[in-house]
Amino acid sequence: xSTEPATTTQxxxxxxxxxxxxxxxxxxxxxxxxxxxxxxxxxxxxxxxPGVGGVFIQMEDEIASMAAILGASMGGLKxxxxxxxPGFSLKQENLGLAVATEIPCVIxxxxxxxxxxxxxxxxxxxxxxxxxxxxxxxxxxxVLTPASVAEIxxxxxxxxxxxxxxxxxxxxxxxxxxxxxxxTVDLPAPETxxxxxxxxxxxxxxxxxxxxxxxxxxxxxxxxxxxxxxxMTGLTHGEDxxxxxxxxxxxxxxxxxxxxxEPHLDRIEQFEIVAGEDAEVIVVAxxxxxxxxxxxxxxARAKGIRAGLFRPITLWPFPTLPLQALLQPAGAVIVAEMxxxxxxxxxxxxxxxxxxxxxxxxxxxxxxxxxxxxxxxEELAND
Amino acid sequence: xxxGTPKEVITAAALTAPSARAQERPTNVLIVGVGGQGVIMxxxxxxxxxxxxxxxxxxxxxHGMSKRGGSVFSHLRFGQRVYSPTIPIGEADxxxxxxxxxxxxxxxxxxxxxxxxxxxxxxxxxxxxxxxxKPGAVTNYAxxxxxxxxxxxPNCFATDASRMAAELGNARAANTILLGMLSTALxxxxxxxLTVIEQLVPKKTxxxxxxxxxxxxxxVEQHDPAAMHAEAPxxxxxxxxxxxxxxxxxxEINAAWCKGCEICVKFCPERCLFMxxxxxxxxxxxxxxxxxxxCERLCPDFAxxxxxxxx
Amino acid sequence: MTEAPAPEFVIREYLREHLMPHFLxxxxxxxxxxxxxLWAVHELGITKDRLAIVSGIGCSGRIxxxxxxxxxxxxxxxPLAFATGLKLxxxxxxVVVITGDGDCLAIGGNHLxxxxxxxxxxxxxxxxxxxxxxxxxxxxxTTSNSRYTTTTPLGNFExxxxxxxxAEGAGAGFVGREITLQTPALKNLLREGLAYPGFAFIEVISxxxxxxxxxxxxGNSAEMVLxxxxxxxxxxxxxxxxxxxxxxxxxxxxxxxxxxxxxxxARQRHLQSLGNVE
Numbered sequence: 001x002s003t004e005p006a007t008t009t010q011x012x013x014x015x016x017x018x019x020x021x022x023x024x025x026x027x028x029x030x031x032x033x034x035x036x037x038x039x040x041x042x043x044x045x046x047x048x049x050p051g052v053g054g055v056f057i058q059m060e061d062e063i064a065s066m067a068a069i070l071g072a073s074m075g076g077l078k079x080x081x082x083x084x085x086p087g088f089s090l091k092q093e094n095l096g097l098a099v100a101t102e103i104p105c106v107i108x109x110x111x112x113x114x115x116x117x118x119x120x121x122x123x124x125x126x127x128x129x130x131x132x133x134x135x136x137x138x139x140x141x142x143v144l145t146p147a148s149v150a151e152i153x154x155x156x157x158x159x160x161x162x163x164x165x166x167x168x169x170x171x172x173x174x175x176x177x178x179x180x181x182x183x184t185v186d187l188p189a190p191e192t193x194x195x196x197x198x199x200x201x202x203x204x205x206x207x208x209x210x211x212x213x214x215x216x217x218x219x220x221x222x223x224x225x226x227x228x229x230x231x232m233t234g235l236t237h238g239e240d241x242x243x244x245x246x247x248x249x250x251x252x253x254x255x256x257x258x259x260x261x262e263p264h265l266d267r268i269e270q271f272e273i274v275a276g277e278d279a280e281v282i283v284v285a286x287x288x289x290x291x292x293x294x295x296x297x298x299x300a301r302a303k304g305i306r307a308g309l310f311r312p313i314t315l316w317p318f319p320t321l322p323l324q325a326l327l328q329p330a331g332a333v334i335v336a337e338m339x340x341x342x343x344x345x346x347x348x349x350x351x352x353x354x355x356x357x358x359x360x361x362x363x364x365x366x367x368x369x370x371x372x373x374x375x376x377x378e379e380l381a382n383d
Numbered sequence: 384x385x386x387g388t389p390k391e392v393i394t395a396a397a398l399t400a401p402s403a404r405a406q407e408r409p410t411n412v413l414i415v416g417v418g419g420q421g422v423i424m425x426x427x428x429x430x431x432x433x434x435x436x437x438x439x440x441x442x443x444x445x446h447g448m449s450k451r452g453g454s455v456f457s458h459l460r461f462g463q464r465v466y467s468p469t470i471p472i473g474e475a476d477x478x479x480x481x482x483x484x485x486x487x488x489x490x491x492x493x494x495x496x497x498x499x500x501x502x503x504x505x506x507x508x509x510x511x512x513x514x515x516x517k518p519g520a521v522t523n524y525a526x527x528x529x530x531x532x533x534x535x536x537p538n539c540f541a542t543d544a545s546r547m548a549a550e551l552g553n554a555r556a557a558n559t560i561l562l563g564m565l566s567t568a569l570x571x572x573x574x575x576x577l578t579v580i581e582q583l584v585p586k587k588t589x590x591x592x593x594x595x596x597x598x599x600x601x602x603v604e605q606h607d608p609a610a611m612h613a614e615a616p617x618x619x620x621x622x623x624x625x626x627x628x629x630x631x632x633x634x635e636i637n638a639a640w641c642k643g644c645e646i647c648v649k650f651c652p653e654r655c656l657f658m659x660x661x662x663x664x665x666x667x668x669x670x671x672x673x674x675x676x677x678c679e680r681l682c683p684d685f686a687x688x689x690x691x692x693x694x
Numbered sequence: 695m696t697e698a699p700a701p702e703f704v705i706r707e708y709l710r711e712h713l714m715p716h717f718l719x720x721x722x723x724x725x726x727x728x729x730x731x732l733w734a735v736h737e738l739g740i741t742k743d744r745l746a747i748v749s750g751i752g753c754s755g756r757i758x759x760x761x762x763x764x765x766x767x768x769x770x771x772x773p774l775a776f777a778t779g780l781k782l783x784x785x786x787x788x789v790v791v792i793t794g795d796g797d798c799l800a801i802g803g804n805h806l807x808x809x810x811x812x813x814x815x816x817x818x819x820x821x822x823x824x825x826x827x828x829x830x831x832x833x834x835x836t837t838s839n840s841r842y843t844t845t846t847p848l849g850n851f852e853x854x855x856x857x858x859x860x861a862e863g864a865g866a867g868f869v870g871r872e873i874t875l876q877t878p879a880l881k882n883l884l885r886e887g888l889a890y891p892g893f894a895f896i897e898v899i900s901x902x903x904x905x906x907x908x909x910x911x912x913g914n915s916a917e918m919v920l921x922x923x924x925x926x927x928x929x930x931x932x933x934x935x936x937x938x939x940x941x942x943x944x945x946x947x948x949x950x951x952x953x954x955x956x957x958x959x960a961r962q963r964h965l966q967s968l969g970n971v972e
Contacts, residue, residue, distance in 0.1 A: 029779065031779060055783070059808070063772065064805055067769065067778075068775050068778050068782075070779065071775070071779030072780060073779075074780060075779070075783030076783060094769055094772060096769075097769050222764075224746055224780075225764070227743050229762055231766075232767065233766075234767060243759075640714055640715040644721030645914060645915070645916065646914075646915045650916060681919075682725070683718060683720075683721060683726050684715055686715075688705075
């Protein structure tokens with residue numbers, strides 16, 4: 001390519017990059033409620049959205065914010081809300097509705113120490129399982145864990161694309177530290193950004209059923225006013241959208257919700273592998289911790305230790321096969337996370353008997369350091 | 384033995400002989416209609432005319448409770464000397480009816496030998512004359528046609544004065560048309576009528592009222608009573624039009640949707656619904672249904688439908 | 695020239711007939727309220743494609759599904775929040791919220807007062823039957839004093855909400871109340887609320903015959919609506935007496951109508967004044 005796409009360089013905080021990514025990704029409706037450490041996202045959205053013809057509204061609570069974005073999404077807009085752990089818990093009720101009724105939406109959770117009010121100004125990774133299983137019932141969900149300001153921007157855009165393509169809520173998790181971290185970012189030219197729009201039902205399709213899976217397994221969405229006059233309900237529903245009590249229809253509906261992402265894992269899964277080819281010790285870490293792990297791996301390699309890093313960018317669905325391929329030759333895996341051990345269970349069930357799985361956890365409100373990880377790598381390499 | 388001198392002595396002969404008073408018997412005009420038509424205005428015109436002729440005049444009216452279509456009547460008596468303010472039955476020289484049924488109601492007051500009946504054939508059907516609430520249902524409104532009435536009274540002049548007035552540009556001037564008709568039956572100079580009307584009506588409507596007066600007067604002068612009756616409008620709608628009425632209007636009850644709450648049965652004012660042995664509302668007597676739609680509107684199950692009459 | 699008369703209201707034209715008969719108990723007033731709503735929609739000429747009905751959870755939440763329109767059956771207490779997003783995204787839709795006394799005043803109370811405060815152009819029809827019917831008849835914020843419910847087995851002693859006073863106090867531009875027995879009046883009230891440019895809150899006094907009525911020996915639905923009628927005091931009477939002439943008064947009719955700026959219009963004006971939008 002002879003001409004490089006024009007980029008703009010900006011010094012941005014993670015939360016700002018999230019807001020700008022949302023605008024670039026097509027977000028035109030934001031509803032939120034103030035909560036540390038995510039409030040800057042709302043503040044930036046409030047100033048950005050009117051200029052692009054979008055709507056910002058600060059709702060009366062976290063629950064209302066989540067409900068409002070679902071309403072706006074059913075109206076046809078790309079929507080987002082942002083919060084932190086306690087607020088994320090309040091959103092889980094309507095996140096369940098979004099799952100059940102397959103409403104595209106993006107939810108940002110800037111993770112702080114918990115449980116409860118916990119440590120509002122300190123980083124943590126305590127919401128990995130809340131993001132996966134926080135809402136009630138079986139379901140699939142997409143959770144992304146960017147590790148830098150630039151990645152927050154890019155992954156926020158991608159979150160909208162995934163939400164719209166697969167009619168699913170997409171959660172972005174990053175730690176307080178990255179939310180408030182300033183980095184210099186090259187923002188791509190708008191025309192180079194890939195944007196995916198949802199699939200609308202054809203207005204003249206008289207046989208349209210709002211929950212009949214399309215050829216890609218994802219149902220097209222009815223746009224109110226297009227003449228379909230469909231029903232949307234949080235009750236378990238058949239392909240016609242109406243509640244059903246038939247066991248086979250219920251099973252089909254729930255199977256669909258649990259498995260609808262599986263045919264599309266190649267588009268959904270993203271991960272980073274650092275020095276993985278011949279690694280004997282693999283560090284699995286996301287977000288902030290992965291930044292420390294990358295440095296630890298580099299230091300270990302410098303010391304002649306065959307260490308590697310597996311960083312899921314898509315945390316859920318968990319990139320199982322790429323990790324298993326990486327762990328085949330490795331003898332040990334360190335799961336470093338700023339919680340008491342959430343991700344480790346997921347790694348353990350995929351690691352196989354030959355591979356030793358060790359947790360490296362920190363729950364004191366401080367970040368895991370490269371030297372901590374290096375020390376753990378060295379211990380395992382010497383065993 | 385009686386003492387003293389009576390001031391006046393009425394002999395037995397005087398009681399039976401034609402008296403002076405009888406010779407100067409007053410003229411009796413009975414004006415009837417319903418509220419708002421202008422009965423009192425006609426009375427006032429005549430009263431004023433009499434005053435200008437130095438005649439004794441008495442007027443007795445019932446009004447005020449009749450604003451919305453109730454009966455209004457005015458007895459008007461004038462002559463050299465008038466004692467009683469009301470007209471005895473059978474002694475009205477002229478009966479002016481601004482509304483057809485009101486005219487019929489007062490016909491017994493008309494002098495059966497010499498009376499003149501002046502009527503507007505327009506019908507203002509009062510709510511209570513229609514005991515059946517079915518739309519288009521036959522009312523209890525008087526059924527007599529103009530021809531029938533004309534055969535029973537000495538002089539009958541009946542026309543659709545309201546329509547005439549409307550054609551002249553002001554439907555409310557129907558009473559002035561009647562006034563014009565009345566002017567042919569009473570012995571006052573035409574100019575006197577015009578003067579009095581000008582004096583009584585609002586300035587803006589003087590022209591319209593004078594035109595209406597002239598139209599009424601001309602109508603009587605130019606029309607042959609026999610021909611008049613023939614061309615008078617038919618008073619009643621043909622009942623045949625309502626032949627299949629019940630079949631089209633009876634509520635349809637969708638038994639599959641009815642959950643048997645009984646609210647329709649309880650609220651039907653005509654009691655034409657009942658709960659059958661399956662606890663579903665059923666029509667007992669479609670003929671009683673008046674299409675009031677209480678059942679349709681209160682049915683929580685949307686099980687009752689009153690179909691469009693035009694369907 | 696006379697205009698052609700509007701076609702007569704036929705409720706079947708607004709129903710998803712394949713779902714009928716509906717699931718409501720015999721005599722439930724919610725059906726009458728739904729008819730009045732659709733009747734008002736018909737009279738205003740709102741097309742089914744432009745009508746969006748958002749409802750919450752409970753008996754009231756389920757009736758939206760029977761309407762052949764864009765219908766959204768959302769989470770418990772949240773229909774007003776969902777509707778806020780929908781209306782802001784799609785101002786062209788006529789957004790109607792159907793909710794109940796529990797859905798709207800208990801779990802959704804926060805959303806109600808803020809919807810009233812914002813004055814976004816949404817019509818909220820709250821069906822008040824004084825009880826949680828769907829879950830078997832528990833006490834609600836509007837359950838009358840001393841009434842029996844499954845969670846007040848000794849009779850209710852808690853004070854009740856006056857939903858209309860609450861909505862008015864929170865700033866709703868249009869507030870009204872009507873009983874189901876006065877179906878044409880209820881239709882007219884809903885019609886006025888739908889036409890009102892702002893947030894319209896309309897409380898419908900409905901009857902839960904099968905659960906609440908039975909438990910409290912209130913009679914069949916005919917008797918229940920008649921007792922509502924006896925308690926109702928149309929607001930047009932208020933000027934004729936200084937003091938209520940019935941102790942158990944229930945004010946009905948249009949109870950408040952204020953000229954307040956509608957949310958979306960106010961937002962648009964505000965942004966325009968800043969030169970922020972074209």
